[in-house]
Structures are given as C-alpha cells and as structure tokens.
Amino acid sequence: MTLIADGLKVDPNDSPDRADGPKRRAGRNDTTKAAKGNSRIRRDIEGLRAVATFLVLPYHAGLMLFPGGFVGVDVFFVISGFVITGQLMKEVDRTGRVGLLGFYARRAKRLLPAASVVLGATAVMTWLWVPKIRWETTGGDIVASALYFVNWRLADRSVDYLAEDITPSAVQHYWSLSVEEQFYFVWPILLLGAVVLAARLGVRRKPALLVGLALVALPSFAWAVHQSFFASERAYFITTTRMWEFTIGAFVAILATRLDRIPKGLAIVLAWAGLGMILLAGRIYTSEITWPGYYAVLPTVGAGLMIAAGVAAGPKGPVAILGNRFMLFIGYLTYSLYLWHWPLLIVAREHFGGISVLTGLVIVTASVIPAWLTFHLVENPLRNSKFVGNTKVSLSLGVNCTLIAVVAGLMLVALFGKAAGPTIDPANVKGSMALSASSPKDDPAGEPVDSVQGGITPNPLEAPKDVPDLYAEGCQVDSDVAEVATCEYGAADAKTTIAIVGDSKAAQWVPAFQVLAKTHDWRIVTYTKSACQFSTATSVLDGEPYDTCREWGGDVLDRLTGDEKPDVVVTAGQRDSALTGDGDDMSEDTMQAGLEDAWTQLRDAGIEVVVLADTPQTGSDVYACVSEHQDDLTQCTYDRDHGVEASGVGVQKAAADELGAVDISPGAASDSGAGDTGLYFLDLVDAICPTDECAPVIGNVLVYRQGSHITKTYIETLAPRVEEALAKAGVR
Known part of the structure; x- marks a missing residue:
C-alpha cells in the first residue's frame, strides 16, 4: 500500500445541513465567527473535517501517533458524498431537475482557483529548490493535476517497475482531488438519470435513488476488495475502488429528512461510536495493510454514523468537542491546508535530502499561513463575488485557472528539457572498453x-x-x-x-x-x-x-x-x-x-x-x-x-x-x-x-x-x- 493519503474538504457554505444552503454574506472574513454566527451550520461536520485533517497532516509529517492517519481521506470522501448529494437532492425537490451547468460552475468557482494557485506555486518552488532530475515528472504531474486525472497517472506509476525510484511527487496529494472531481462529474448525471427513470416508471423517488445507489456501491466495494489484494498499489489511487465511500455519505443525505427522528439516546451512542470508529482506525491501522478494501469499512461507516446521528444527538453528541472555535477554524481552512501542506513538505525533503519528524510538523503547522491567505484572498472573494456568480463567468474562470496550471506544468517540463541538453553519441564513447x-x-x-x-x-x-x-x-x-x-x-x-x-x-x-x-x-x-x-x-x-x-x-x-x-x-x-x-x-x-x-x-x-x-x-x-x-x-x-x-x-x-x-x-x-x-x-x-x-x-x-x-x-x-x-x- 502506498504511504500517501490525503483529504479534501468541500465548501462548508454549500453544506446540505443548512436549511436552504445560503452563501456566506460578503465581508464576514473570520471563519470562526462565520461558523458560530450561522446556526444552520452543522458544527459537528465542520469539526469532523478538522479531525480528518489532524489525522492526515501529522501522518504526512512522519508522526506515527496515528499510523493509520491515511484514513482521513476516506472520511473526507464520505463527507463529500453527503454534501454533494444533499445539494442535488434539494435542487431536485425544489425544481424537479438537476442543473448540471450550474452545479459544475459552482464547483469550478469553489475549487479551481485555489488549486491552480498552489499548482503554480509548486512549479516555481520545484524550479527553485528541487533537483532537476524531478522537474519533468513533477511538471507532468502538475498538468495531470490541473486536468484532474493525476490519480490514474499515479496508479500507472505505482505498478511501473521503471518508476520504482521516483520519489513522491510534490502534487501527489492531488490524487484525491482528482477522485473528487471525477465523482462530481459523474454523480449528478447518475442522480438525474435515476430521477428521470423514477418519474417515467411512476415509482417513488427516494427508493429509486437508494436502489441506484446500491447499484454503484456494491460493485465498487467488491472491486475495491478484489483490487486491494491483487493490485493494492493501483487500487489505492483509482476512482472505481473509491466510489462506494462516497455512496455512504450519499445514503445518509438521501435519508436526511428522517434522521432527526432517531431516539436521542440511540443517536448519542451512534454519533460517538462513529467518531470512535474513525479514531480507532487511525490508531490501529498501519501502512502495511491493503487499502482500500474491507478495512476501509471501519472509518467510512464511522463517518456515516456520526453524520447521520449528529442532528438527533444534539449538544450531547460529538459536537460537544468538535464544535469549538478552534475546530471550526481548522474545518473551514481544511481545503487550503490540504493544498499547501504536502508540496511544502516534499520540496523541503527534496531540497535538504530529507527532514526530521519535528521539521515536518513545523512545516505542516506553518502551512496554516499560506492556507489562511489563500482562503481570504482567493477562496472567499471569488465565492462571494456577484460577478463570478454568473454560470458562464464561473465556468470561464475555471477553464482559465486550469490553463494557467497546465502552462506552469508544461514550463517545468520545458525547463527540464533545456537542462538535460544534448548527449554524446554512444558510438564516440568507450564505457567499459x-x-x-x-x-x-x-x-x-x-x-x-x-x-x-x-x-x-x-x-x-x-x-x-x-x-x-x-x-x-x-x-x-x-x-x-x-x-x-x-x-x-x-x-x-x-x-x-x-x-x-x-x-x-x-x-x-x-x-x-x-x-x-x-x-x-x-x-x-x-x-x-x-x-x-x-x-x-x-x-x-x-x-x-x-x-x-x-x-x-x-x-x-x-x-x-x-x-x-x-x-x-x-x-x-x-x-x-x-x-x-x-x-x-x-x-x-x-x-x-x-x-x-x-x-x-x-x-x-x-x-x-x-x-x-x-x-x-x-x-x-x-x-x-x-x-x-x-x-x-x-x-x-x-x-x-x-x-x-x-x-x-x-x-x-x-x-x-x-x-x-x-x-x-x-x-x-x-x-x-x-x-x-x-x-x-x-x-x-x-x-x-x-x-x-x-x-x-x-x-x-x-x-x-x-x-x-x-x-x-x-x-x-x-x-x-x-x-x-x-x-x-x-x-x-
């Protein structure tokens, strides 16, 4: 199993746990105040993002307090399935349809600008401080990350014997972003198809959606179990072995209107048990296990239970420790933290020939600074902009951000070619002779x-x-x-x-x-x-x-x-x-x-x-x-x-x-x-x-x-x- 695992946060302001999914008011910049000031925010989910972040980031720094910290990515996938399905369900309930262009425009506006900023910065850092031998591979990875297929590139590399000595890429963490984006592209179409089919057959919508969900989840889970044993390196990165994790969150979202009816005592037990399952997986799992297979059931079902029972559990549930100002602050910054921490770690390791765990922890902690700046200078202004709120403008913004990142990667590849220069004709050298x-x-x-x-x-x-x-x-x-x-x-x-x-x-x-x-x-x-x-x-x-x-x-x-x-x-x-x-x-x-x-x-x-x-x-x-x-x-x-x-x-x-x-x-x-x-x-x-x-x-x-x-x-x-x-x- 590969040692790299990462998480991804979806826009908290688009969370389905809000009554009507409003956007944050312009001018409110303090993330903690924003979280505290809006009672419709599921503070336990914001805190759960922080928990997943605290599993992943120290693990990447080399701290093995939670040797299974890679499970944080699986928690994020469950959250994403819940968030996105909840958004789409509300739109279906309100309009009877799914506006695909509008959905993709919101995703482009929310995710692509910050991702492209970090990809461009990573290209510059690689050029300045990473050995030239890594430029071509990293440049290609940046292009693949910008176009959201780097997970497949990494999957192919993981089983490429000639790539055995290639160190982790400075943008390797974008594999989970790629999985997310592929899910975002496919899932609305599948959901829309289920809604249309249910209407034509005259059956109830939610049962039809649950059946459709099972048709995605069960084959994906079976494939994940199979691949984790027979091609574990490749299985870790590919989308088909991860789809079932999203469906856990989607299942909770489809049943969301009934979850507040869970008896309070039972909800408290389920919510705390779910959080415990996540932490237990992080503690007892190691990088030696095959992933993602049936082992991944523990943290993903745990995340699903906590999300499902959180509302009914109320203040006696995990929100009691997850809903404080600090956890909310980290929860809102998760996406930017995710983007920044890994390239900073890898560039430092490549430049210095390795770093200590303490240095890694310092770098991870310091990544809060560029994350905070990206959140307030890129994410928030664009999200709150009325001009960028136009669907065409949002899609154009996404395309241009992607092109900028692609150019940055291609320039790094070109610089490698220039650095490599011509070689001597083998006919003119002696070698062992x-x-x-x-x-x-x-x-x-x-x-x-x-x-x-x-x-x-x-x-x-x-x-x-x-x-x-x-x-x-x-x-x-x-x-x-x-x-x-x-x-x-x-x-x-x-x-x-x-x-x-x-x-x-x-x-x-x-x-x-x-x-x-x-x-x-x-x-x-x-x-x-x-x-x-x-x-x-x-x-x-x-x-x-x-x-x-x-x-x-x-x-x-x-x-x-x-x-x-x-x-x-x-x-x-x-x-x-x-x-x-x-x-x-x-x-x-x-x-x-x-x-x-x-x-x-x-x-x-x-x-x-x-x-x-x-x-x-x-x-x-x-x-x-x-x-x-x-x-x-x-x-x-x-x-x-x-x-x-x-x-x-x-x-x-x-x-x-x-x-x-x-x-x-x-x-x-x-x-x-x-x-x-x-x-x-x-x-x-x-x-x-x-x-x-x-x-x-x-x-x-x-x-x-x-x-x-x-x-x-x-x-x-x-x-x-x-x-x-x-x-x-x-x-x-």
Whole structure:
C-alpha cells in the first residue's frame, strides 16, 4: 500500500445541513465567527473535517501517533458524498431537475482557483529548490493535476517497475482531488438519470435513488476488495475502488429528512461510536495493510454514523468537542491546508535530502499561513463575488485557472528539457572498453574522479530512459501478472537460440545480446518479470508470497524444456532468499535450492545454462547524484564490498558451485572451459566496479540508472566481454 493519503474538504457554505444552503454574506472574513454566527451550520461536520485533517497532516509529517492517519481521506470522501448529494437532492425537490451547468460552475468557482494557485506555486518552488532530475515528472504531474486525472497517472506509476525510484511527487496529494472531481462529474448525471427513470416508471423517488445507489456501491466495494489484494498499489489511487465511500455519505443525505427522528439516546451512542470508529482506525491501522478494501469499512461507516446521528444527538453528541472555535477554524481552512501542506513538505525533503519528524510538523503547522491567505484572498472573494456568480463567468474562470496550471506544468517540463541538453553519441564513447580487456580490476581508468572531460552519456537527467527496448515493447511482465510475455531479436532462423530469463537484472543484459546478435547467427528470446528470480522457490514481494512469480517461473520452465527449447539459457536475478517449507521464514538456503532445481531441470533437458552474476547494489540513486554533482562526481560513489554483499551474487555463486559450474569470468582459473557440466558462471563486476569505490562514470558513460540497474549504453559496451566469456562456454 502506498504511504500517501490525503483529504479534501468541500465548501462548508454549500453544506446540505443548512436549511436552504445560503452563501456566506460578503465581508464576514473570520471563519470562526462565520461558523458560530450561522446556526444552520452543522458544527459537528465542520469539526469532523478538522479531525480528518489532524489525522492526515501529522501522518504526512512522519508522526506515527496515528499510523493509520491515511484514513482521513476516506472520511473526507464520505463527507463529500453527503454534501454533494444533499445539494442535488434539494435542487431536485425544489425544481424537479438537476442543473448540471450550474452545479459544475459552482464547483469550478469553489475549487479551481485555489488549486491552480498552489499548482503554480509548486512549479516555481520545484524550479527553485528541487533537483532537476524531478522537474519533468513533477511538471507532468502538475498538468495531470490541473486536468484532474493525476490519480490514474499515479496508479500507472505505482505498478511501473521503471518508476520504482521516483520519489513522491510534490502534487501527489492531488490524487484525491482528482477522485473528487471525477465523482462530481459523474454523480449528478447518475442522480438525474435515476430521477428521470423514477418519474417515467411512476415509482417513488427516494427508493429509486437508494436502489441506484446500491447499484454503484456494491460493485465498487467488491472491486475495491478484489483490487486491494491483487493490485493494492493501483487500487489505492483509482476512482472505481473509491466510489462506494462516497455512496455512504450519499445514503445518509438521501435519508436526511428522517434522521432527526432517531431516539436521542440511540443517536448519542451512534454519533460517538462513529467518531470512535474513525479514531480507532487511525490508531490501529498501519501502512502495511491493503487499502482500500474491507478495512476501509471501519472509518467510512464511522463517518456515516456520526453524520447521520449528529442532528438527533444534539449538544450531547460529538459536537460537544468538535464544535469549538478552534475546530471550526481548522474545518473551514481544511481545503487550503490540504493544498499547501504536502508540496511544502516534499520540496523541503527534496531540497535538504530529507527532514526530521519535528521539521515536518513545523512545516505542516506553518502551512496554516499560506492556507489562511489563500482562503481570504482567493477562496472567499471569488465565492462571494456577484460577478463570478454568473454560470458562464464561473465556468470561464475555471477553464482559465486550469490553463494557467497546465502552462506552469508544461514550463517545468520545458525547463527540464533545456537542462538535460544534448548527449554524446554512444558510438564516440568507450564505457567499459576504457578498461583493460583482460584484467579490468584495479584499472586506473575505472577509478572515481571529480569530473570527466568530453561529457557524459546518457545525460544523467535522461538516465531513466536509457533502458532495454523490451520495456517499450511490453515484454517485461509486471509483478501482478503471471502470464508469460516474450521478445525476440536477431534472425528468426538462426542456428543458435539464446533465452534470457529472470528479473530486471536479467533484462538489463539484453542490449548486449542484441549487439552480439547482429554479428552472430543468434536468435535472442527474452523471458523476464519484475522482481522475479528464476527459481522454483517462492520469493516474497511487499511482505507477501510472490505467487505470480512462482506461477510465471513454472510456466517458463515448462516452455524452455518443451516446445520453446533454446540452445542456451542465460539467467540473472537479485533475490537471495525465499520462503521456507512452512512459509513462515525466509532463507537463502531455500532460494539456493530453488535455483539449483531450475538449473538442473534445464541441464537435464540438454540446455546449456549461463548464470550471470548479479550486479552490485548501489544503495542510492547514483544518476540523480551525478545530475547535481557533475563537477564533484566522487560524492556519487559507493563501497564495492558493500554493494556486492547486498546483491544476489552470493546465493547464485553458492548454487553454481554446488552444481559444479565452470567459471567463465575474466581471469577465472577455470577459464579454459574444462569440465563440461553444461553450467557456467559469469561475473563481470570487475568491468562495472573495478576499484574499491565504485565510480559512477567510466569511459564517459554513466554506469547506473534506477537503483542498481546498469544503463543500456554501458551494458552495450560490455558486449565484447560477454562475447569472449560465452566463447569459453562454446557459444559461438
């Protein structure tokens, strides 16, 4: 489950708990006085917004007093469902219809100006204080936020293996705004359809609406439960898994006229129980649970109960503690607080390389200042303006605010492109070939230096794009998929077929084989899956058994020993432990046994197996460091021994030795290829990190992209070394 969760407040002055939904009178600027002075305000709901805010903001700052503080967003969704449905129901009762343009105009006037101000400010802050490597992604996120589809962009990124090292975006919190806006767009249309259908069928309106509500809520809830288990990262952001939360508030709004009839004693119990359910969820839940699934029932139903029973409970209900001046003040500022706190936190973290919990709390507290200014200088003046009250003007205002935010994001993307600049033609750089061909270890050409003459390729800002072609061709299987996907390179009728099998650490070597396939009669077939070591053992991903990896690996093994049998299998991987037989512990011995089993089955089928040693773990985003320190590259090195120890090479070597593998690594004692066991071990770490401190740039080529992965360009310069090693194994 992602660690990011945010909330959204709808305009309190449009709340359905008012008798006729009046707007605030112009000139009343003090939020506490406004709340206190209007008896039609549901002060318990304003206070509930504050409760949700106090769950979310400290959680984002890193304070784990409420480790499930992310439930605040779910509370806001329930409130929004109640507020919006109540507005629409009153309009239907009054006019018999829903004025869609008027509704969208009110939403545009209320939400878009402040949101665009913060998006523009975030673009400026990112340009001033965030490393350039983040500009393009953040700019794209700003555009998506302005157009209210960033939640889908984040959902796609959450399952994109190549985006694993992208830090939380400065506008990532706009995902919940996007969900809200999509709800605002769809819900009035669905409600209007239900009203029209009820009139034509001659049935009562409210029962028809409740049936329509169930037709939305039940599939959405079922989908949320399903997705939370099978695609939890994506499930967190997408709208379809959140719609049922809005329907809880909508259900309360439809029954609003009957809720004051709840017996007072029962109402008091229900209202306090609802608040307790919210706080309990915030306290006992953690980021380790899958979300949103059935766990989300606790805070959302709690919010629904509190809203439903609040009126009948009266002063003995939660309003006794939620209706004070301070809680009302925070309740009114919630929207602006929501907008401002997150970009301030992220910009500070990016600029300083991390911040303490105390600093985070100070930033969250200080966000009250821009929130207060935005509330009084942007939100209130526009909301109270008679001129902007015109539907056409409101819609025009919304469109223009959106365009301003889009331009701000596009400018950030353009600035990134300008900063990235041109790269050197890979044909003009040496990369690993700058090192000694026979003994790269300790070659001075591989020692770290502060700067390099002639430039670096790929440009560090473009490093995440310097990846094997198979990613763009859809041949790297995602973690939640078990189906096998392959890519083929070289001549289809080649005499020798080489299969490359494993995780992304295997996939990174494909460019070298593509180079060699051009000069050899080789056909290259890829079988790769994210974070999936090619083993018959069961590994773990995100704390859960990686079942799709086991299924995928079994299918691949059947294919390789069956109709798709190659001449050679080249395999690599990072995972060094797997679940033991009882499934309770992780063990390197279990992974070793799984590797040996898979390799033995291949050998028994008459296939030669080449095990490519895992590349060292860098422990940092080297390319990001290089992008900021091109004149001080020694800041971007890492310790070789630590990197090797943290990689999967140890368990690979142990398994290879147990099966009597021939070591075909450069300089290995057995480099003659004697002992034809059909299993070979190839370790090229000396050509990747020749010295005790691993250099980020060798031969004018950037060695690393995301995490410990090697850039496509540097891998291609390793092709001659791979060719020489395979020749020792008889692959010519």
